[in-house]
Amino acid sequence: MKDNIIREKSYQFSLDSIRIYKILIVDKKEFILSKQFLRCATSIGANIEEGLAGHSKRDFIARFQISYKEAKEVHYWIRLLKDSGYLDEEKATGLLTHAEEIIRILNAILKSSKQISSP
Secondary structure, eight states, X not given: OOOOHHHHHHHHHHHHHHHHHHHHHHTSOOOHHHHHHHHHHHHHHHHHHHHXXXXXXXXXXXXXXXXXXXXXXXXXXXXXXXXXXXXXXXXXXXXXXXXXXXXXXHHHHHHHHHHHHOO
């Protein structure tokens, strides 16, 4: 399979998020916010995978829109974890930068996909 940048970046983001989640639950004993964070973070890539395997352009767009919304939500959870003191500045900045990059890529993919689909 040829390289797919959003697939690779979302997968790496999921792995990074799992590592952060482990720190949050083991070292910080934080279980509520971290679970929401992990759910959103891993959902991005899962929906991208589903979209790439979609049966139609409409299915592809729907899954990528979900990924976009999950990326926006995870951005919120990262900021909340940072501002509440559970996540240090360095880790939060890295995750936020990665999430923002994914958001920009997904936004570009959605814009071009919708233009191609329009009559």
